[in-house]
Amino acid sequence: MNIRKSVVRLINTFYLFLRKYKSGDDLFSKRVDSFFIETYSIHKFIARFFKELFQKPSEFREIIRQCYEVGFKSIPLITLTGFVIGIVFTKQSRPPLVEFGAASWLPSLIGIAFVRALGPLVTALIAAGKVGSNIGAELGSMKVTEQIDAMDVSAVNPFKFLVVTRVVATTVMIPVLTLYCTFVGLLGSYLNVHQNELTSFVTFIESAFAQVSFLDVSSAVVKSVIYGFTIGIVGCYRGFNASHGTQGVGKAANRAVVFSMFLIFAEEMIVVQITNWIASF
Amino acid sequence: MKNENQPGIKEEIVISIRGLYKSFGESQVLKGIDLDVFKGENFVVLGRSGSGKSVLIKIIAGLLKPDQGIVNVIGLKVDKLNQKELQGLRLKMGFIFQSSALYDSMTIRENLEFSMIRNFKHLSSTEINTAVEEVLDAVGLKEKINQMPSDLSGGQIKRIGIARTLILRPEIMLYDEPTAGLDPITCTEINELINEVQSRYNTSSIIITHDLTCAKETGHRIAMLQDGNFFRLGTFEEVFDTDDIRMKSFFDYNFIR
Numbered sequence A: 001m002n003i004r005k006s007v008v009r010l011i012n013t014f015y016l017f018l019r020k021y022k023s024g025d026d027l028f029s030k031r032v033d034s035f036f037i038e039t040y041s042i043h044k045f046i047a048r049f050f051k052e053l054f055q056k057p058s059e060f061r062e063i064i065r066q067c068y069e070v071g072f073k074s075i076p077l078i079t080l081t082g083f084v085i086g087i088v089f090t091k092q093s094r095p096p097l098v099e100f101g102a103a104s105w106l107p108s109l110i111g112i113a114f115v116r117a118l119g120p121l122v123t124a125l126i127a128a129g130k131v132g133s134n135i136g137a138e139l140g141s142m143k144v145t146e147q148i149d150a151m152d153v154s155a156v157n158p159f160k161f162l163v164v165t166r167v168v169a170t171t172v173m174i175p176v177l178t179l180y181c182t183f184v185g186l187l188g189s190y191l192n193v194h195q196n197e198l199t200s201f202v203t204f205i206e207s208a209f210a211q212v213s214f215l216d217v218s219s220a221v222v223k224s225v226i227y228g229f230t231i232g233i234v235g236c237y238r239g240f241n242a243s244h245g246t247q248g249v250g251k252a253a254n255r256a257v258v259f260s261m262f263l264i265f266a267e268e269m270i271v272v273q274i275t276n277w278i279a280s281f
Numbered sequence B: 001m002k003n004e005n006q007p008g009i010k011e012e013i014v015i016s017i018r019g020l021y022k023s024f025g026e027s028q029v030l031k032g033i034d035l036d037v038f039k040g041e042n043f044v045v046l047g048r049s050g051s052g053k054s055v056l057i058k059i060i061a062g063l064l065k066p067d068q069g070i071v072n073v074i075g076l077k078v079d080k081l082n083q084k085e086l087q088g089l090r091l092k093m094g095f096i097f098q099s100s101a102l103y104d105s106m107t108i109r110e111n112l113e114f115s116m117i118r119n120f121k122h123l124s125s126t127e128i129n130t131a132v133e134e135v136l137d138a139v140g141l142k143e144k145i146n147q148m149p150s151d152l153s154g155g156q157i158k159r160i161g162i163a164r165t166l167i168l169r170p171e172i173m174l175y176d177e178p179t180a181g182l183d184p185i186t187c188t189e190i191n192e193l194i195n196e197v198q199s200r201y202n203t204s205s206i207i208i209t210h211d212l213t214c215a216k217e218t219g220h221r222i223a224m225l226q227d228g229n230f231f232r233l234g235t236f237e238e239v240f241d242t243d244d245i246r247m248k249s250f251f252d253y254n255f256i257r
């Protein structure tokens, strides 16, 4: 606990120092100022999530309901996107491979591409658009119509009921959706492969996963957990801090999508670097 | 009708505020408010919009923090409580929002039982059901139990908002503009409901309004909030028996519109 306290104090001092260091009234200073304030409050928001995660009540039923909202309702869109990307990606990759006489490598290529990059990324981006904006708009409208305050004054913790449940749901469901998306993508790809080479499905899957390492799979899982957490936290943060009436609701939804997509790309870069570094041993 | 010989026990103070200041950025909204609300009384705060009425009761409910001053509710300093103590106090306080703020993704039943099933875990579902039906009966909307808030009219939404707080059996009711945006007949009904709640559940209330009829019908004492302070306080007759131009214009505005 003492370590935590001193870390918090250190961070606070750092922010205070930065804010003191640059004090001015021009637009640039204000931007910088609001950037630091926002960074600080988003970290506080995340810290609050972990603090309240294991507090009573567990809101288990609401978590299940949110998992349904996040997971089940995204299935049609993920199916369509994964399937189409599987077909198109295979179709486009075939000619260059055929040119080198390496058409038999196609399943491996598809497998690696989907497990390492396409599955997690496509799922996360689709979910950021669909789920993230949904959460941002829903919580945003609850905020501006004072429903969140109403929970507060009726002695129910709105953060626990609204934020924790949603973030848990996205963190759990995005990996599941990623797995599903990868499967559907491979299925789409198989249709194309089957059309050309008459491979059986089992052979196709075997060769697709032949080159996929344990590291690939675990990095994909870690990635999609991080993406899910990002989508949930950003959506909730934007919604919870919405202001200025109905206009603010649209803004919250929009910012939730833009900001979480930005973060997802940034996180992708970082995770890829780390994975490559580990793989180099 | 309003219980005329209220407030009965003048000595017992349930809400006490001393030297309350609150500002947002540059603009000072409340400048040294002093206020006592006695047990069992309806205390009306009048004031034009933007005068800080909502800010005042949000501070009492602990939704906003005061910059300075003492806010004492049932013997507890609201801004000094931790999360748990504040939740305990809030179970004794009912807050009716100007927009009612019903949870629009839930049915009326779910709206009413939302706080109850989380705060009174020992209650069985039949007990909760009975409580829900009883408060719905009290506001006269028993048949709406399975509808969504979007299916109700403005007056009905107000009633459900009141029922949602009543189910917790609060000692204090805080009404934020309970009659704003309603037609005159519905206004009268809501005023009657406020008085009924006060006598039936023996609550003490703060009623925020800019509607003089509501103030006259429900208020035992009335205070006029302007420029961050109360400048008149007393019964309806006392407050309006004056040549003060600020009162006159408020009076005219209410009855000419």
Ligand SMILES: Nc1ncnc2c1ncn2[C@@H]1O[C@H](COP(=O)(O)OP(=O)(O)O)[C@@H](O)[C@H]1O
Pocket (backbone or CB within 6 Å): B024, B029, B047, B048, B049, B050, B051, B052, B053, B054, B055, B056
């Ligand atoms: N959360 C807030 N942030 C900034 N300013 C606020 C906030 N709440 C209220 N105000 C300002 O305080 C003043 C009083 O608001 P309010 O209490 O809502 O007025 P009313 O008397 O109509 O209820 C207004 O000028 C409003 O702009």
Ligand SMILES: [Mg+2]
Pocket (backbone or CB within 6 Å): B053, B054, B098, B176, B177
């Ligand atoms: Mg108001």
